[in-house]
Structures are given as C-alpha cells and as structure tokens.
Amino acid sequence: MALLTLAQALEKISACLTPLTETELVSLAHAANRICAEPIYSPINVPAFDNSAMDGYAVRFDDLTCFSQFDIVGKAFAGNAFEEDMQAGQCVRIMTGAKIPTNADTVIMQEEAVLNADGTVSFNSNVSVGANIRRIGEDIQQGELVLEQGSKLNVTSLPLLASLGIAEIKVFKPLKVAILSTGDELVPVGQPLKAGQIYDSNRFALRLMLEKLHLNVMDYGILPDDPHLFEQRFTEAAQTADVIITSGGVSVGEADFTKTVLEKLGNIGFWKIAMKPGKPFAFGQIGKAHCFGLPGNPVSALVTFYQLVQPALLTLAGVNAKKVADFSPYLTACTMVALKKAVGRQDFQRGFYRLNQSGQLEVTPVGAQGSHIFSAFHQSNCFIVLAQEQGDVAAGEQVMIQPFNTLLS
Ligand SMILES: Nc1nc2c(c(=O)[nH]1)N[C@H]1C(S)=C(S)[C@@H](COP(=O)(O)OP(=O)(O)OC[C@H]3O[C@@H](n4cnc5c(N)ncnc54)[C@H](O)[C@@H]3O)O[C@H]1N2
Numbered sequence: 001m002a003l004l005t006l007a008q009a010l011e012k013i014s015a016c017l018t019p020l021t022e023t024e025l026v027s028l029a030h031a032a033n034r035i036c037a038e039p040i041y042s043p044i045n046v047p048a049f050d051n052s053a054m055d056g057y058a059v060r061f062d063d064l065t066c067f068s069q070f071d072i073v074g075k076a077f078a079g080n081a082f083e084e085d086m087q088a089g090q091c092v093r094i095m096t097g098a099k100i101p102t103n104a105d106t107v108i109m110q111e112e113a114v115l116n117a118d119g120t121v122s123f124n125s126n127v128s129v130g131a132n133i134r135r136i137g138e139d140i141q142q143g144e145l146v147l148e149q150g151s152k153l154n155v156t157s158l159p160l161l162a163s164l165g166i167a168e169i170k171v172f173k174p175l176k177v178a179i180l181s182t183g184d185e186l187v188p189v190g191q192p193l194k195a196g197q198i199y200d201s202n203r204f205a206l207r208l209m210l211e212k213l214h215l216n217v218m219d220y221g222i223l224p225d226d227p228h229l230f231e232q233r234f235t236e237a238a239q240t241a242d243v244i245i246t247s248g249g250v251s252v253g254e255a256d257f258t259k260t261v262l263e264k265l266g267n268i269g270f271w272k273i274a275m276k277p278g279k280p281f282a283f284g285q286i287g288k289a290h291c292f293g294l295p296g297n298p299v300s301a302l303v304t305f306y307q308l309v310q311p312a313l314l315t316l317a318g319v320n321a322k323k324v325a326d327f328s329p330y331l332t333a334c335t336m337v338a339l340k341k342a343v344g345r346q347d348f349q350r351g352f353y354r355l356n357q358s359g360q361l362e363v364t365p366v367g368a369q370g371s372h373i374f375s376a377f378h379q380s381n382c383f384i385v386l387a388q389e390q391g392d393v394a395a396g397e398q399v400m401i402q403p404f405n406t407l408l409s
C-alpha cells in the first residue's frame with residue numbers, strides 16, 4: 001500500500017484533535033506565552049480623549065486668519081488638562097499627550113512659534129485645521145475586537161491589553177505531555193557509557209521543544225525494549241497526560257514495540273509516512289491521550305516533531321486554526337549546489353539560507369543528510385523541502401525552503 005503523504009498524515013491527525021477547553025484566569029504579568037481563551041473587546045477608546053501629538057500651542061483654527069499675535073492663557077500637560085474655554089485671540093501652551101482644551105481645534109508645533117517680547121506668541125505655520133491632534137478612538141474603538149481567541153500572549157499583545165486596563169485574562173490550561181525514550185542502548189546524559197550504549201539525546205530535544213511551546217512536560221524516562229514495560233508505562237502515562245510522545249522502537253526491528261503496544265492498548269490511526277527523514281512514524285490514541293511514536297534516529301525524531309507533532313500540539317493547546325496553518329511558512333530560494341534526491345518520499349534536508357547581494361534568497365544544504373547525523377542541524381536555519389516525486393535537483397534551480405520557526409532557533 002502507498003505510504004501516506006505528509007499532507008494526508010496531517011489531515012488524519014487534525015481530524016482526531018479536539019482542543020482543550022479547560023481555562024484559568026491569570027494576571028497579565030503571568031500570562032506571557034499562554035493562549036488566550038476568549039476574544040478580547042476593548043473596554044475603552046484609545047486614545048481615550050483628543051490629545052496633542054506635539055509640544056506646541058493649541059489654537060482655534062479660525063483665529064489664525066484674524067490674529068497675528070496670541071495671548072497665552074494657560075498650560076496643558078499630559079495628565080494635567082487646561083479646563084477653561086479659550087476666547088478669540090487666545091492660545092494654550094500644550095505638551096505632547098495633553099488633552100486638547102475644549103474649544104481648541106488645532107495644535108501648532110513649538111518650532112513654528114515665535115515668542116514676542118510682550119509675552120504673546122506668533123505663528124509662522126500654514127497648518128490645516130485639526131493638525132497635530134490625536135483623535136479619540138483613532139487607535140482602538142471601544143467595543144472593537146483587539147485579540148482573537150487562540151492568540152498567543154506575547155510582548156506585542158500583552159502591552160496592548162495593559163493599555164486597555166485589562167488586568168486579568170482567561171487562558172487555556174497548558175497541555176500535559178508525557179515523553180519517553182525507548183531502547184536498551186540508551187543512557188541518560190551524565191552517566192558513563194558502556195560498549196554499545198548511546199546517550200538519550202531525543203528525550204532532551206523533546207523536553208526543550210515542549211518547554212519552548214510552554215507545555216507541561218511529564219518525563220517518563222527511558223523504557224527498555226520489553227513489551228510488558230511498554231504496556232505498563234504507556235498505560236500509566238495515558239492516565240494523566242493529554243499527549244504521549246515516544247521516540248524509537250517504531251520501525252520493523254525485533255525490539256520495535258511502540259506500534260504493537262499502541263495497537264494493543266488503544267488504536268493506531270496510521271503508521272509510516274512518505275517523508276525523509278521520518279518514515280516510521282506512528283499516530284494513535286490510548287484512552288483520551290493522543291500518541292505520537294517518533295522514529296529513534298535523532299534527525300528523524302526532530303523533523304517529525306517539527307512537521308507533525310508541533311501543529312497538533314498547537315491545535316490541542318487552543319491556538320487558533322489560522323495561526324496553526326501558518327506555523328512555519330514556505331519560501332523559495334535558489335540552491336547553490338546540486339541536491340541528491342530519490343523519488344518516492346518528500347525530503348526535508350537541512351539547509352542554510354540567506355539573502356544574497358542582489359536581494360535573492362539562496363540556500364545550501366548543510367553537512368551530510370543521514371537521519372543519524374545530528375551535528376549539521378545546529379548550523380542550519382531551514383529545511384529544504386523537496387516534493388515526493390522530485391528527483392535530483394541541479395545547482396541554480398529554485399527550491400522550496402521552510403525557515404525554522406522559534407521552535408528550533
Ligand atoms: N528493515 C528496516 N529497517 C529500518 C527501516 C525500515 O523501513 N526497514 N526504517 C529505518 C528508518 S527510516 C528509521 S528512521 C529507523 C527508525 O527506527 P525506530 O524508530 O525503530 O528507532 P530505533 O531502531 O529504536 O532507533 C534508531 C536509531 O536511533 C537511535 N536512537 C533511538 N532512540 C534514541 C534516543 N532517545 N536518543 C538518541 N538516539 C536514539 C538508536 O540507537 C538507533 O541508532 O529505522 C530504520 N530501520
């Protein structure tokens with residue numbers, strides 16, 4: 001049977017996902033990186049009142065044709081308004097941000113004004129009516145939608161909410177994600193290696209990526225290649241976690257138990273995808289927990305997490321669908337060298353792209369492309385994405401690239 005394409009796999013996963021609904025109220029100061037669980041409408045106008053955009057003088061525009069000298073009858077500061085009415089031929093010294101006096105309609109900036117010896121002021125300017133006034137509601141109107149449900153709260157959205165006086169916000173509770181590595185050969189970082197053993201770097205990578213996504217990580221450690229232990233640990237994890245992510249043991253070897261145990265304890269949605277790296281990837285459920293079985297090869301584990309698990313976690317965590325669809329957009333770039341590509345699987349080569357002196361994007365693959373060769377990853381800044389039916393690519397051809405999003409930077 002033909003393997004699923006990445007797009008088909010993403011569709012199958014997406015069809016099984018129901019975003020979390022549990023919410024909590026948090027103060028704005030503790031809301032960074034959380035997902036907003038309600039649409040936010042502005043309780044006020046911004047600006048809340050007409051105010052001056054410049055340090056200068058507030059005048060009645062029509063007076064400019066009748067008077068050459070104006071009496072300065074008061075001062076208006078930001079936070080300290082001039083509350084009286086201005087009469088004909090009068091003006092008010094005004095500072096940036098100060099409320100416009102009731103019957104003034106124009107502000108002339110200080111640089112256009114000349115102070116006369118008798119204490120009056122004259123203006124050189126040809127201003128138009130309404131000049132230098134920031135209007136009430138010009139930025140945001142009371143009742144306007146300022147933030148969609150499912151937006152990530154960050155350094156641009158949170159100050160916006162602060163400017164509206166919003167002190168608390170309803171956010172989705174973070175997903176609980178269990179991680180575990182499988183394989184008799186694995187040793188935790190920090191312990192000496194014996195012959196035939198390797199360090200468990202995948203669990204470390206998974207933890208880092210989940211922390212970047214601000215999810216709750218439940219670390220189930222290393223699982224030896226024993227199907228009974230697999231059953232035990234998977235069952236335990238499925239009781240508390242919303243999502244279980246494993247690495248290794250998902251291929252066809254005699255010690256590859258992930259898929260069979262997943263089938264036994266729950267159900268398997270699909271297994272194997274026409275992508276490279278990342279062919280042996282399993283998706284299914286145990287009880288309410290969604291399970292992602294990533295391949296053991298470190299590059300394959302990271303690539304499948306990025307391409308398949310990341311969007312699923314964003315959806316489950318409550319991020320809105322438009323933002324999930326856009327989680328890692330594609331660009332095109334000219335490849336500087338020929339690329340080896342076998343027909344049959346969509347390829348995600350690791351590459352480095354940059355803007356050249358003519359303003360064109362160019363890309364070069366980084367290092368060897370084997371799925372066990374992790375060292376090239378940290379010198380890369382994008383995937384070079386080659387279509388399933390594409391063969392070798394000649395130097396100078398345009399290829400699709402996918403710049404790494406914040407997950408890998
Ligand atoms: N006969 C076949 N053999 C393999 C196939 C196949 O289709 N037919 N697929 C190959 C591909 S492609 C991949 S990818 C791997 C994936 O296999 P598994 O998911 O079963 O992974 P393991 O066999 O457990 O491990 C593969 C490799 O990765 C190392 N590893 C495992 N876990 C970790 C970890 N936590 N940290 C660092 N490195 C890890 C492990 O020692 C192996 O070297 O299967 C191919 N075989």
Ligand code: MOO
Pocket residue numbers: 275276277278279280295297299300371372
């Ligand atoms: O699918 Mo594997 O990840 O090519 O080595």
